Amino acid sequence: MEAEAQSREEFRSLDENVQDLKKEVLDLNRDLFLLEEELLFPANSQVAFFISMDVGEYFELDSVNLKIDGKEVANYLYTEREVGALVRGGVHRMHMANLKTGDHELIAVFTGKGPHTRDYRRGATISFNKGIGAKYMELEITDRVKKQQPEFEIKEWE
Amino acid sequence: MRQRLFIVVALWLCFSSAVQTAQAAKDGPDPIVVEDPHYGEVLFYFYQEDYFPAIVRLLAAQDKWRLGTEPGEGEEPNQFEHANQAELLLGGLYLSYGHHLEAARIFERLLADNVDPEIRNRTWFFLAKIWLQRGYLDESQNALSNLSDDLPENLWREAQMLQSQIFINSGQYDRAIALLQDWKGKTEWSSYAKFNLGVALVRSGHVEAAAEILDELGDLNPFNEELTSLRDKANLALGYSLLQDGQPLAAKGPLQRVRLEGPFSNKALLGVGWADAEVENYRRALVPWMELRGRDLLDSAVQESMLAIPYALAKLDSISQAADHYLNAIEAFYEETNRIDRTIGFIESGAVFEEFLADDPLDSTGWYWRLEELPEGPEGRYLYHLLATHEFQEGLKNYRDLYYLHENLDRWQANVGVYANMLETRLQAYEERLPRVEAALGRADLDGMVDRKLEFDSVLNDIEQSDDWLALASRQEFEMWGEITGLENTPALAANIPEAEEVRDKILLLKGVLQWRLERDFPDRLWRLRRDVRKTGEALVETQRARRKIDDTMRNEPLRFEDLSSRVYGLGPRIDGMKSRVANVMQEQGGFLKSIAVGELQAQKQRLDIYTVQARFALAAIYDRAATTVSEASQ
Numbered sequence: 001m002e003a004e005a006q007s008r009e010e011f012r013s014l015d016e017n018v019q020d021l022k023k024e025v026l027d028l029n030r031d032l033f034l035l036e037e038e039l040l041f042p043a044n045s046q047v048a049f050f051i052s053m054d055v056g057e058y059f060e061l062d063s064v065n066l067k068i069d070g071k072e073v074a075n076y077l078y079t080e081r082e083v084g085a086l087v088r089g090g091v092h093r094m095h096m097a098n099l100k101t102g103d104h105e106l107i108a109v110f111t112g113k114g115p116h117t118r119d120y121r122r123g124a125t126i127s128f129n130k131g132i133g134a135k136y137m138e139l140e141i142t143d144r145v146k147k148q149q150p151e152f153e154i155k156e157w158e
Numbered sequence: 159m160r161q162r163l164f165i166v167v168a169l170w171l172c173f174s175s176a177v178q179t180a181q182a183a184k185d186g187p188d189p190i191v192v193e194d195p196h197y198g199e200v201l202f203y204f205y206q207e208d209y210f211p212a213i214v215r216l217l218a219a220q221d222k223w224r225l226g227t228e229p230g231e232g233e234e235p236n237q238f239e240h241a242n243q244a245e246l247l248l249g250g251l252y253l254s255y256g257h258h259l260e261a262a263r264i265f266e267r268l269l270a271d272n273v274d275p276e277i278r279n280r281t282w283f284f285l286a287k288i289w290l291q292r293g294y295l296d297e298s299q300n301a302l303s304n305l306s307d308d309l310p311e312n313l314w315r316e317a318q319m320l321q322s323q324i325f326i327n328s329g330q331y332d333r334a335i336a337l338l339q340d341w342k343g344k345t346e347w348s349s350y351a352k353f354n355l356g357v358a359l360v361r362s363g364h365v366e367a368a369a370e371i372l373d374e375l376g377d378l379n380p381f382n383e384e385l386t387s388l389r390d391k392a393n394l395a396l397g398y399s400l401l402q403d404g405q406p407l408a409a410k411g412p413l414q415r416v417r418l419e420g421p422f423s424n425k426a427l428l429g430v431g432w433a434d435a436e437v438e439n440y441r442r443a444l445v446p447w448m449e450l451r452g453r454d455l456l457d458s459a460v461q462e463s464m465l466a467i468p469y470a471l472a473k474l475d476s477i478s479q480a481a482d483h484y485l486n487a488i489e490a491f492y493e494e495t496n497r498i499d500r501t502i503g504f505i506e507s508g509a510v511f512e513e514f515l516a517d518d519p520l521d522s523t524g525w526y527w528r529l530e531e532l533p534e535g536p537e538g539r540y541l542y543h544l545l546a547t548h549e550f551q552e553g554l555k556n557y558r559d560l561y562y563l564h565e566n567l568d569r570w571q572a573n574v575g576v577y578a579n580m581l582e583t584r585l586q587a588y589e590e591r592l593p594r595v596e597a598a599l600g601r602a603d604l605d606g607m608v609d610r611k612l613e614f615d616s617v618l619n620d621i622e623q624s625d626d627w628l629a630l631a632s633r634q635e636f637e638m639w640g641e642i643t644g645l646e647n648t649p650a651l652a653a654n655i656p657e658a659e660e661v662r663d664k665i666l667l668l669k670g671v672l673q674w675r676l677e678r679d680f681p682d683r684l685w686r687l688r689r690d691v692r693k694t695g696e697a698l699v700e701t702q703r704a705r706r707k708i709d710d711t712m713r714n715e716p717l718r719f720e721d722l723s724s725r726v727y728g729l730g731p732r733i734d735g736m737k738s739r740v741a742n743v744m745q746e747q748g749g750f751l752k753s754i755a756v757g758e759l760q761a762q763k764q765r766l767d768i769y770t771v772q773a774r775f776a777l778a779a780i781y782d783r784a785a786t787t788v789s790e791a792s793q
Contacts, residue, residue, distance in 0.1 A: 007549065007753075007754070008293045008549070010750060011292075011293060011549055011552070011553060011750065012292070012293055012294065014553075014556065014743070014746055014747055014750055015292060015552070015556060016259070017743050017746070018556045018559065018560060018743060018747065019257060019258070019259045019260070021560070021563065021736075021739060021740060021743055022255070022256075022257050022260075022559065022563070023257065023260055024736060025563045025566065025567065025736055025740070026210070026213055026214060026217065026257075027217070028567075028570075028729070028732055028733065028736055029210075029214040029217075029566065029570070030214055030217040030218045030221060031725070031729060032570050032573075032574070032729060032733075033214050033215070033218045034218050034221060034222065035577070035722070035725050035726065035729065036573070036577070037218075038722070039577055039580065039581070039722060039726075048195075050195045050198070050199070052195075052198060081206050082202075082206065084205065084206075085201070085202045085203075085204075085205035085206045086202065088201075088205045089198065089201055089205070090198060090199070090201040090202030090203070090204070090205045090206075091195050091197075091198025091199050091201070091202055092199070092202050093195070093199050136195055138195060157195060
């Protein structure tokens with residue numbers, strides 16, 4: 001019984017140490033994450049591209065391909081788990097880039113399974129202006145219930 | 159325009175998944191409008207049960223005031239409207255990640271009256287559960303006391319059960335009995351309540367009252383595996399307490415109600431055998447004991463049966479068979495002891511826990527993680543039942559989390575080295591470009607240009623005020639005007655002759671036409687000139703703004719480099735220090751797990767040693783008896 005209490009005490013003391021360390025490492029990770037972003041993507045030139053899904057009944061996402069000004073910049077293959085997180089409302093930051101101020105063109109190609117589990121490939125394009133300050137673009141997959149088809153939209157965040 | 163994403167907020171799901179109340183989740187609170195993609199990004203990781211990156215992103219977002227709890231200087235006051243929800247989500251993430259102390263700090267601050275009571279209750283309940291599992295009994299009690307009185311029925315029952323467990327674990331058996339003895343209802347909770355009541359009664363010395371309760375529980379008709387297991391457990395506890403109380407015949411009933419295959423079957427079979435042996439029915443006792451012979455030798459009941467069988471055989475006067483069984487037992491115990499020794503050596507070498515985690519992808523972190531399967535190998539089977547204990551599982555979780563932290567710091571350490579190089583290269587490029595930029599800026603006389611523009615404005619004002627249409631004539635028109643006025647002043651044309659008069663009239667006509675045109679075009683020309691000057695002014699303002707930005711950049715860039723440098727070079731040592739602390743705690747945690755595992759194996763080994771000694775004594779007694787018989791026969 002005494003040994004049990006001692007072991008419990010030892011566990012608790014170790015657990016408290018682990019808890020403190022976790023907090024410190026998380027804070028350190030936050031500082032590193034911010035530093036990395038500031039260093040690699042300064043606010044003036046930063047553009048982030050997000051993928052989101054609203055419902056997603058007519059489209060099962062496999063991958064997204066991004067082209068900026070005719071140049072392929074990212075090609076992301078989604079796992080089942082990631083698609084599940086998107087369907088539940090998560091937003092994936094798929095790509096970060098540094099762009100000069102001025103006009104740019106974004107082309108996104110979505111690949112996956114469409115209605116009746118047929119192979120499906122659709123593109124969406126948008127011209128946007130990059131001003132001073134960070135810019136966020138959201139590529140949204142929604143369901144067009146009337147046509148029973150998926151819809152792909154690109155929106156600009158402030 | 160800020161766009162909106164409608165997302166059912168995560169905190170709710172966090173607790174609903176934790177306490178497996180899918181139905182409650184369906185009837186959950188209204189969706190919360192998410193105002194920021196970064197919040198959605200946090201949810202993206204959260205929904206994948208990847209709590210570590212989710213927390214880091216949320217902390218970073220809060221730090222940058224993207225999801226700030228209060229606006230920074232010069233920022234919109236309402237930049238992120240649901241800061242409290244973000245903070246609550248952070249608490250939920252900490253909790254899911256197993257960082258329960260930090261989670262509790264947040265909840266204590268935030269779980270005030272303005273939070274949905276159901277979420278508040280679930281949060282405190284979940285914390286109480288985690289703390290009980292981790293042995294934080296006071297904290298667990300404190301969390302339970304934060305629950306409101308109007309809990310839903312199901313949660314109330316579970317909370318009562320938790321409370322009784324806290325009382326039992328802290329030795330307050332009378333309070334546990336008082337809480338459980340008036341339990342009403344016929345749900346499965348009432349079975350658990352009965353079992354806990356039985357345990358509390360036994361531990362407080364009320365064996366008879368406990369027997370009644372356990373007997374009732376041991377006779378229940380279970381509808382799921384959990385209840386079947388609970389029934390087995392109650393029957394086993396009751397059977398052994400009756401055996402110890404000298405009531406072997408009464409003990410047989412409950413022991414025989416235990417399933418033949420299950421976690422308690424070996425002990426029950428052994429007990430049934432002892433119940434028969436107690437009334438000297440050794441032939442019947444042999445039946446369950448022989449059944450145990452083919453089972454896993456790791457189980458203490460199986461080990462004990464290896465001694466019980468020859469004991470019964472000896473009692474039945476099958477001396478030679480008894481001797482054979484004792485010899486078999488001694489040999490089996492010897493081999494088992496050797497295997498345990500090898501396993502202890504392996505565990506002490508430290509490699510065993512790395513092997514535990516080797517096949518684990520480390521892609522999900524947090525409190526929900528459990529090591530379900532042991533790695534293949536001789537040591538796995540010895541540690542199997544350790545996994546069922548909270549202490550070992552929770553310790554292993556901590557070990558795994560520390561391993562994850564170490565890997566994470568390793569990756570950052572490599573990255574920070576690259577960032578330092580990157581920063582130096584950028585600084586070098588900046589210093590190379592700076593003189594060229596400064597020279598180009600020196601050549602551009604912006605102030606002179608502004609003065610000229612102002613001068614031009616004033617000239618235009620004068621022209622407009624004096625209605626000086628000639629001032630806006632083109633070069634050709636101006637030359638023509640000069641020529642005409644020159645001809646006008648020619649002396650020959652002053653003569654009073656008809657030819658001269660005709661030329662004077664023509665000159666006057668030409669002059670009149672030219673003046674008429676110039677006067678007609680004057681407002682248009684003035685407007686165009688003013689427009690061009692305004693555009694030039696705008697361009698000059700833009701140029702001045704750009705110049706100020708360049709000046710700002712030239713002033714700030716060295717400071718930015720300095721800031722980034724100090725962060726990059728400051729973070730390196732922080733990572734190193736943290737890594738070594740993680741390694742130390744990991745070693746301590748590994749040592750703790752080792753001590754539990756080795757302690758368990760030592761106990762098994764000790765038991766085998768005792769059984770071996772008992773077998774040797776029994777065997778010696780048999781040989782002695784045989785020798786005495788032979789010598790008596792020869793005499």
